[in-house]
Amino acid sequence: MIEFSNIDIIRNLLIATQWTILLSLAAFAGGITVALLLTAARLNKTPLLSIFVRIYVEVFQGTPLLMQMFLCFFGLSMISIEISAWNAAALSLTLFTSAFLVEIWRGCIDTLPKGQWEASRCLGLSFLQTLRYIILPQAIKTALAPSIGFSVQVVKGTALASVIGFVELTKAGSMLNNATFEPFKVFTFVAIIYFILCYPLSWTSKFLEKKFNASR
Amino acid sequence: MLNFSDLLPYTDQFLKGLLTTVELTLYSTLLGLILGAVLATARQYGSSLVAGVVSVYVELIRNTPFIVQLFFIFFGLPSIGVMLSPWQAGMIAMVINLAAYSTEIIRAGLGTTPKGQWEAAKVLGLSFKQTLLRVVMVPAVEKIYPALTSQCIIVMLGSAVLSQISVPDLTYAANLVQSRNFRSFESYLITAGLYLLLAILMRKAFNMIGRRVFSYRVIK
Numbered sequence: 349m350i351e352f353s354n355i356d357i358i359r360n361l362l363i364a365t366q367w368t369i370l371l372s373l374a375a376f377a378g379g380i381t382v383a384l385l386l387t388a389a390r391l392n393k394t395p396l397l398s399i400f401v402r403i404y405v406e407v408f409q410g411t412p413l414l415m416q417m418f419l420c421f422f423g424l425s426m427i428s429i430e431i432s433a434w435n436a437a438a439l440s441l442t443l444f445t446s447a448f449l450v451e452i453w454r455g456c457i458d459t460l461p462k463g464q465w466e467a468s469r470c471l472g473l474s475f476l477q478t479l480r481y482i483i484l485p486q487a488i489k490t491a492l493a494p495s496i497g498f499s500v501q502v503v504k505g506t507a508l509a510s511v512i513g514f515v516e517l518t519k520a521g522s523m524l525n526n527a528t529f530e531p532f533k534v535f536t537f538v539a540i541i542y543f544i545l546c547y548p549l550s551w552t553s554k555f556l557e558k559k560f561n562a563s564r
Numbered sequence: 565m566l567n568f569s570d571l572l573p574y575t576d577q578f579l580k581g582l583l584t585t586v587e588l589t590l591y592s593t594l595l596g597l598i599l600g601a602v603l604a605t606a607r608q609y610g611s612s613l614v615a616g617v618v619s620v621y622v623e624l625i626r627n628t629p630f631i632v633q634l635f636f637i638f639f640g641l642p643s644i645g646v647m648l649s650p651w652q653a654g655m656i657a658m659v660i661n662l663a664a665y666s667t668e669i670i671r672a673g674l675g676t677t678p679k680g681q682w683e684a685a686k687v688l689g690l691s692f693k694q695t696l697l698r699v700v701m702v703p704a705v706e707k708i709y710p711a712l713t714s715q716c717i718i719v720m721l722g723s724a725v726l727s728q729i730s731v732p733d734l735t736y737a738a739n740l741v742q743s744r745n746f747r748s749f750e751s752y753l754i755t756a757g758l759y760l761l762l763a764i765l766m767r768k769a770f771n772m773i774g775r776r777v778f779s780y781r782v783i784k
Contacts, residue, residue, distance in 0.1 A: 415735065416756070418738075423752065507629035507630075531639035538632050538635075539624075539632050546628070
């Protein structure tokens, strides 16, 4: 049997941490892209599109992320689309992230007074111009803090990819636990690494929230 | 291609799993919210030491994944002599998780209480406990009730992870069924639908309770 020193455990965990970070980035980038499309669809005010976005949000916020991953991983391969654990995890996390972001952004856009839309219309600005010059500059300010706050949930969500066999931090922790029989130590290390990843994000979110609230 | 009739023989399994999930959610919501209210009070009105300890707890839980907390409790604690059944470990994980989030949410509510209310209550001769329970707490919770509702639903959905330490919940049932009849997509689809139903019903229940509890404003 191979002996694992503390250094070995930490080194292996840090290697796996790279995958956690990569998966988080992919999911967040994907989530932002999809959420932008959905927000555009919602602002378009076509009834069918808004209903679609509502159902989309309800479904992805109302079902466990783990279930979404299982469906992506096992479901797609059943209709003969071969999908790797990485792709399944990235896809389901993207869908999950976008559903929450679109809801957060909805709040930020809807709290702006309706008069601003009307005033812009009176000034002869088109829909896109209103969005670009009036609405977004204000909405982005208020959306920044909660969006960064949500990114913590994305990083933590990547831990579930371990269940479908993708080797990231949590999976590496389980494997090291099986090799060393020292669960207390291994999972403490795992938790510390997640904390180091997440806490700066939480802190930034809180900081921005205070900053923007103070300026108002 | 989809074949749901293969799932019918396993209706019992699904129902049992659903019941376990409901049961776990019910207990953990109750305990988690009570603990959250206590900790929020400690953090808002306690000494700086107490407030510091509470905020370390809150940040630790909020910045680590639920599944790692679960593994730590279930696999880690026995090595220092704390043996727990899967059910107990899952329950504890859910409670400490919800408590951490609800501490933060309820504290935000308590923070909005105007200072004059405390002063007025003091002048009227109410003790700290009386002021907190009879004057401050209910309106504070009312303000953050939607956030609290969402958090309880998130914890319920998060409980799907408990299947990983073989708590026989709804997800566990789905895994069991798909391992027997290889109908994984159908099995998970039905399960996802059941979770969605549970989430919708939970929101309805919270709204009903909310209307009851926060009806004091209505003058009869």
